[in-house]
Amino acid sequence: MFVIDLFFDIVLYSLGIFLLLNCCYLLFFSLAGHKKVKPLQELLKKDRRFCILIPAYQENEVILETSKAALNHQYAGTFDVFVIADGLLPETIATLQNTGVGVIEVAFEKSTKGKALAAALNALPENTYDIAAILDVDNIMGADFLQEVNKAFGAGYKVVQAHRTAKNLDSTFAFLDACNEEINNHIYRKGHFAVGMSSALIGSGMAFGFTYLKELLNNIGETVGEDKELDFRIAKNQDKICYLDKVYVYDEKIENAKVFTQQRTRWIAAQLEFMKKYAGEGVTQFLKFGNYEFFNKVAQAFLVPRMLLIGVLGLLFLASLVLPFGPAPAFWGVLLLLLGAALFIALPGRFYKNPKLWKAFIQVPYAIFCMAKALFQVNKAKKSFLSTPHKVKAVSTEVHV
Template identity: 70%
Template sequence: MAKVKRKICVLIPAYKENEVVLESSKAALQHVYSGEFDICVIADGLEPETITTLQQQGAGVIEVNFERSTKGKALLTALDILPSSEYDIAVVLDVDNIMGKNFLEEVNNAFDSGYKVVQAHRTAKNMETSFAFLDACNEEINNHIYRKGHFAVGLSSALIGSGMAFDYTYFKKLLSGIGETVGEDKELDFRIAKDQVKICYLNDVYVYDEKIENAQVFTQQRTRWIASQLEFLKKYAGEGVVQLFKGNLEFFNKVVQAFLVPRMLLIGTLGLFFLLSIVVPFGPPVSFWAALLVMLSASLFVALPGKFYQDKRLWEAIVRIPYAVFCMCLALLRVNKTKASFLPTPHKAKEVSTQVNN
């Protein structure tokens, strides 16, 4: 049990998500924490009626208006407006996120142990469609490898964009000059690694996140992710080598991750070469590509939680993988669209169970 009950500010950037933000802010306000906490919605393009309702619910509202909206700029603006001495911890949620039971208590406990940055276990709150189930599987694989796995061997957990908590003063420093990047979480990852501050991962502390339910939104979201990966690969590849020679293995590890081909594209590429090897008489044999596909598949299945194997939707999702690979190829071709917009992911308002956040 933590000796100090830190005051927490829960920040919810909301870009034109009028229905969803009303549901998520209401759930956040009902969250149980033995210390003090405030909910602050960063309203970007919300209707006046929505803002009034949020305030009536008890949430704080900071209105922002940018020529080109990004989550990083919205967060920095909010921190510039909020009094720095008022809070100890800043928690960042996406507009569709719901905090799980004891979320804030466990975050406070982690800070009591000396951590300055914490990443909780983000998991699916919806898996009704094949795409949503596939997206949920992908999230859990990433959790197992890049968060739980890294933290288990003494490295920092990777940030995921929400369900994150920061020392309030340090967070404001991290956001300074964040610019218009479409991948603010990756930029924070690199800045934290450069500072050699360890990111704690709370595997048993959940924040529930809406998963992508259709191909169009999947493609849009992955377009933003690929653009972000390319941006930071270009920006930090050289510095990764410099930091390695300085002994900063954490930073170099982040750069290596930026070189990794997105999982769906890798599956598609290996599958294509496997098929080509059957008909093309030169190059590596069929067995070579088959072995790579089997090893990749085995590593992904090992990282998938056991509960997913008990659900028949897993096999329906697997059948959708070729279509998901096609969507990833489209996303790759549309990367330049992020120059005009940060391509926000649209969400749907969903009924929230009171058991989730109490």
């Protein structure tokens, strides 16, 4: 009996230390996100040439609205809009071409965003563009997006991530998803950039030096998390990713649990992929080259997704009330408080004024269940491209930036 108790003590205390590190990591960067960042110093002022790349996988309706909005964007320099058409209807392609959008058609046995972007860059002429900006099929650029990205490149950055924010808050799940993205923005982008580290990429609303992106996408493979792979490659090169907190790209938020689960399945699959792929190299990069950015990216891959973390800590707290081994209930209670503090500090103040916040809290247990379900479906993401379906939506008047 003593041996059994000792075994479970070791397991639960080890788990407790791991989850404590999770909570402390989130809290540190949540607090850091409130640190003021010095304005960028534009060293080389010129209007760089942009190509805007919009991968579109079987999204015939939304892409027409997105590309039209992109064409109407105001920028002092020159830019072209290209849709990477994967499975679009012939009439959609013809309509796009008639409006002045460049169309690059691609077809793969297994579609991925990374392969589509690599194919598009190889199809475009050399030395025509300075910067490649990437949008998702549902994204709308906010005012001065290209102008501000251009300034960041003038300050010496080779990679820029803008502030992706909600286009719609028309359901409780969409509001919950919007809260989640803003917390991510605060912790993984604003918080990291504020302490002199790289922002994390988010998959869209990002821009790269044209030739640099071609290099980064070389042999990208069939990963379901091309943005995370780019994160690791940039960190290995020890290049800094700039975060523009006041420069917005509007993104459609998930409206229902089914789509939420599908999207999170893809995200968890990507996280597990990079945890296995780069764990050993993260230690080597840190000890041999002092590359703390790469090590930090690996550390992020080991963090428990926040919804699951809430659920796990809640279960462990309840279990500790009856189990005779492991940390006391107070320990798990403190971890829940640390996690709650990190999330509440990271959430922008405007969300607290919205009455939908309290309805979103009620959806949290269901979201935790969806995350648990997604965890057991990760093999689906490896076998097929789990794209997120979109609808045509205007930017909501509730979205205040």
